[in-house]
Amino acid sequence: MRFPRNHGIQGRRADVLRFLCRLFDAGVLAAMLGLIALFYMREYGEFAVHRHQDILILPESSVIAASDGTTVRKIPLPGSGYRQAAKLQEMPELLIKAFVAVEDRRFYDHNGLDYKGILRAFVNNSARMRLSEGGSSITQQLARNLYLNRDRTMLRKLNEASIAVALEKRLSKNEIMELYLNQIYMGRGQYGVKSAAERYFGVSDLKRLEIWQIAILAGIPKGPSVYNPVDNAEKSLDRRRLVLGIMLREGLITVSEMREAAGRKYEPPGEAEAEPSAVSYMEASLREASRVTGISTEKLRTGGYLIETAINKGAQSALEKAFLRKEAFPPDGKNRKAEAAMVIVNHHNGEIVAMMGGRNPREGDLNRAILDARQPGSAFKPIIVYGPALESGRFTPDSVLPDRPYAYGSYRPENINNAYTGQLTMSAALQKSANAPAVWLLRQTGLAYARQFASKLGIELTGEDNNLSIALGGLHKGVSPLKMAQAYSVFASGGTYREAHTVRRITDRHGTVLYEHVPAASRVISARTAGEMTTMLRTVVQEGTGIRAQMNRPVAGKTGTTELDLPGTDRKANRDIWFVGYTPEWTAAVWMGFDRTDRDNYMTAGSGAAAALFARVMESVLQQTRR
Incomplete structure (x- = not known):
């Protein structure tokens, strides 16, 4: 059967028409999509930039x-x-x-x-x-x-x-x-x-x-x-x-x-001398900077600030090198490393010149140098017992104190090895670190007066510390090496309190000074008390428990030990060992111990190890700074 010729022409016309319609539809769709894309382009960018303006900083x-x-x-x-x-x-x-x-x-x-x-x-x-x-x-x-x-x-x-x-x-x-x-x-x-x-x-x-x-x-x-x-x-x-x-x-x-x-040959810039890592010092200075400015530490890290500090690079470097020497520290425990912290303060102006918050500190680690968590033991006696007694005017270094066992209600302090001499001068009691005379003297001076004296040196005690055991450094909360150094710096400076600080000045990215430390000194104890305490503390180093802190210059200081006292452990096992002392130039506090003390991890060394580290570091530090 044959179709009419005009039917083929009409079919082709219909096909062309359908193609043009589809092409028109595609064009309309493309135009719509283009308009949508243009609208999206205009709105998305404006929205993103407006909503996230902080990104431009x-x-x-x-x-x-x-x-x-x-x-x-x-x-x-x-x-x-x-x-x-x-x-x-x-x-x-x-x-x-x-x-x-x-x-x-x-x-x-x-x-x-x-x-x-x-x-x-x-x-x-x-x-x-x-x-x-x-x-x-x-x-x-x-x-x-x-x-x-x-x-x-x-x-x-x-x-x-x-x-x-x-x-x-x-x-x-x-x-x-x-x-x-x-x-x-x-x-x-x-x-x-x-x-x-x-x-x-x-x-x-x-x-x-x-x-x-x-x-x-x-x-x-x-x-x-x-x-x-x-x-x-x-x-x-x-x-x-x-x-x-x-x-x-x-x-x-x-x-x-x-x-x-x-034709120029590229030569990398010469390697700078190895700088101290100063991780603990940096963390402490950021915390201080945040406190004095109200700016978060996160913003201080990424805001382009210049934080000018008091760190002495020679002292910090010498301190870090000393902390790398394994033989300077007590043996590790069964499954934990023996830790340590040290702070050095310039008692002439209150500046913290060096700090180590651990033996191998890394960013974000615990900064043991500024953490109020350790019992200071007998290193606390000058702050809470002998200093207040001297300041009261009722006692002198030659005052005779009873050295006999006493019971204060249920509290019965004992000397090491239960050895008693009957009586001791105040100076001798401090030199031998006898416990019985210290507790007796605190009771005579009065807890309220002694706590007030400690607060003048920068150590605020809590209500739970209103008992005679603080004479032997038994504190409810504990104290940091920084606060111990701060307190002893008052003795070293002749009775003047200067707030220990790391930050001198803070400048923002535009050069605007946001903070500048204003030196402030206030006499908080008499020069007589400070002088008598220094004489007594020098005797501790020359002839007493701090003998390992001796150096080629005058040193005054005191050891401190807190016993472990856990059933099934050696009676000589300790939790914390300390030495806090000063030379004519600087004051420093050393702490050694474990982050968590238990039957498997405790100090087998005495406070002499802390005194020896003090001497090693300070000799090297002062030698570095004189170059």
Whole structure:
């Protein structure tokens, strides 16, 4: 059967009509999708930038500075990176132009999207059948690094473009460029050109960068782990030559400058002398800085603050080296390590010059130097017994005290080994660290008066401490090495209290001084009491329990021991051992013990070990500081 000819023509017309309708529908759909994409681009970027304005304030490594003004620690950012921000005015013009020439030469002409660059990247990627070029502008790179991840998806690219356009509306070109040059990752954990210049060239003043150094820096963002000069000198040199060629083409340098810069040999900056880690000191200074400013320690770490401290690098280094010597410490327990802490205070001004919160402290570890958790034993007697007795005016170092067993209700203090002489002078009782005379004397002086005396030295006792056992250092809460050093520093300074502190001054990233320590000294005990106590404490070191603290200079101090007193353990087993003392220059407190004392982990050494560590550290420390 044959159909009419016009039916075939009508069928084709119908097919064409259906095709045009579908094409129209597709066009309408594409237009709608385009409008949606345009709306999304406009709204998403504005929303993201408006909602997360804090992202535009880049975290910056704060710096802990020593007493001589040099850097002790740059505090790492989360992820262990470092950033030192710089204003655009601090950067040489050639550095800025080099980055523009390499990364986005139409940066000052587009609105965040370099359409020519995007088209070029699309053509090249299509030709190579792979994503080898991104075509991202500097603003897009900043948007991606600040707000997005590095996934190569269409949605991420759309978001990147949207945020870039929003940033261009909100910020000036110079503001974007400054953010970019401070935010960009430069390899080796360094963020921003200032940190990179210091890490790779030892240059802290960006205006002093030379052409070859600028070319190296401008070439790094392409592949930070590949093109930084430390990890791959050869590839860095090739990249430098390429960048120099671009700089020449853009008219930024001359041919002779290019050749000279290409021929310069890279030498990493000389290794600085090993600085003390000062982990415990840094943690203590951050806590103090937070207390005096009201700024959280987290913000202090990443806010680009300069925290100028009183740390003496020579003293801190000597202290850290001494703590590395295993033979200086009592034996470890069965399953725990014997720990120690030490604080050194300049009693002439109250500055804490060195600190160790443990034998191998790491960031976030327990800082035993400032933790009020240890029983001071007989090292507390000068603070709560003999000092108050002298200050009362009723007793002198030659006063005769009974040395016999007494019962105070249910409390029956005993001398070591139950040895008694019948009577002792106050000086002899302190020298021998006899317990019976100390408790008797505290009762005579009065608990209220003694506690008030201790508070003048910086140690506040609780209501639970209102008993005679405090004469032997039996405290409800415990005390820290720092507070013990603070208290003894009053004796060392002739009766003057100066608050122990680590922080001298705090400056924000703009150079504004937020806090400055104002020295304050107040006489809290008489010079006579302080002098008599010093004489007595020197006798303790010369002839008594502190003999192992002797040095080639006058030393005054007192040992302290708290017994373990657990059934089934050696009677000589101890929980804590102490020595607190001072030379004419500085005051220091040493504690040794276990973080958790039990039948398997306790001190088998006496307080002489703490006295010996005091002498070893202080001799080395004072020798270091005299150089």
